[in-house]
Amino acid sequence: MTGSTAGPPDGQEAAAQLERTRALVDPELRAAVESLPASMRRIGLYHFGWQHADGTPAAGNAGKAIRPALVLAAAAALGGPAARAAAVRAAAAVELVHNFTLLHDDVMDRDTTRRHRPTAWTVFGDTDAILAGDALQALALRLLAEDPHPASARAAARLTTCVIELCEGQHADSELEQRAPDAVTLDEVLAMAEAKTGALLGCACALGALYAGADEADVAALDGFGRQAGLAFQLIDDVIGIWGDPRRTGKPVGADLAARKKSLPVVAALTSGAPGAADLAEMYARPYPREGGEDGEIARTALAVERAGGRDWAQAEAADRMARAVQELTRAIPDPEAAGGLLALAEFVTRRSS
């Protein structure tokens, strides 16, 4: 995690999968967004990076496509290339749901930067960003409703259930942020991260399994795999949010610490009982000093989280969650060859360099 840019041995395979996914899913995704009426289309095209704010074409920067890649990899692992091809629309639906939540989360959290660009609400206002999110949710479920695949109704039922869990996760996130630093438990932030991040990665894998005609036990195992991998992903994402290179994260340095965000490593440090925990709690109880010595303050806070064991705990917990993910995956897909694509993706998202 310290400045290395080379991926793990299978990093290249995962990168190739993500690229293939974009090639398969982007046309479906873009056609869906293009089908929206004028005002919603404009915001959607901007948010996905296909247009600049003034409506002129842009190169596109629609994110890493991890969730649709999981849908396609799960379908392929359990049903071969035909299942993968049949699941493209479901993969686009999952990506639309992910982006609907990003649009709304950015409004609620007042985040101003997303994928190195100004967030939609800063460009179009709160009302239009909320409406565009609403429209993307509807669009996601329209793709499934119009999909003649025999699994599409069960997929829609799972995806809507997942949206409700995402809402609960975002509620918990916002509620936990309002509490005092010493009034939050590690179990609470872990449950929040599972609902906010794990649920959709699990749902992506489950939808792929459904489109491969898998039975309920295998669908549940794939959901468990995605959930645990999702938690590992969130743990690493939080580590990168504190100790990562801002040129790669697309966020200002130390933004999470400056916002006093109760991320997983921070809460682990706060609740560690280690000698530095009390100092950290005191730092976190004060708002971030906006003027003077800012870099020093961020560095001191990061060091306090590290000294109280927050960084080590997050890395170890991520490894543990990955082990659980592999266990779930092996239950459904014992053949390592068949499971390879999903594993490569999980390793990719949890081992990406800072």
Added chain:
Amino acid sequence: MTGSTAGPPDGQEAAAQLERTRALVDPELRAAVESLPASMRRIGLYHFGWQHADGTPAAGNAGKAIRPALVLAAAAALGGPAARAAAVRAAAAVELVHNFTLLHDDVMDRDTTRRHRPTAWTVFGDTDAILAGDALQALALRLLAEDPHPASARAAARLTTCVIELCEGQHADSELEQRAPDAVTLDEVLAMAEAKTGALLGCACALGALYAGADEADVAALDGFGRQAGLAFQLIDDVIGIWGDPRRTGKPVGADLAARKKSLPVVAALTSGAPGAADLAEMYARPYPREGGEDGEIARTALAVERAGGRDWAQAEAADRMARAVQELTRAIPDPEAAGGLLALAEFVTRRSS
């Protein structure tokens, strides 16, 4: 419309239909809201009037159930009692979509009162009101995804398409409100009202037709009936918003005029070319005077709208839209006996006394 409290001859039949609808649909609706996780459930139960803000039980005041009543009446008109019984879940889904849009619209419009109670965002904050709206949309589509009825996927496709139209309508509403009073055409507000109000009433009727196994032409005719009746409804609602009794509307007297809302009668007056139109435009270009002589100002503005023909136009246009609605209905259901339930509902919503 002038103080009479007695309904039209068929008002009693419509009232009975609405009451039957509540009895059939409320248990389904309430079970769906109760199935939400804790935080979203609490906001949902409050919004529907089943709980007070502190979580204690309330008598319930979930609105007039016009949309679910249209679903059931359309199903019964085209498929008899069995189709009506089969369409209860679809009726609940439409009502959930309606309430998701109310939650979000109230946040965007900063409306503080809904059904004589404080709006959800004033009680729970913007974040939770937005999330509860998101969860209700997901819940609506989960009801359809889990419905084994052969029409449920086509119903979901229509309902999601309708949500997108509702978003466009709300966008147009907010965008038109930001323009100068003399920069809005009547066609623009009519198109906005069709998208924002007509679309969901049309969709409700279309879903009932789908659940009755109707062919595409009849489904389209029912959609047209609902749309035109919806426009008539909006026209009358706007009239009531200016000249209605606040004890019945649940809104403060003259709220629409005080907010300088570009409702249909106002835009008709502004664009009438009548001698009073210029005075009205001048009044509307100034913000409403918050202090002193408020009632007088509201009364003067209402009189200006009336003198420039806004009230008469809205009443005549509502009658015209109702005639078009009946025309659409007769195309699909020539038998007046079978069409009676739908007609009674349409008459009820467009003739309700002020």
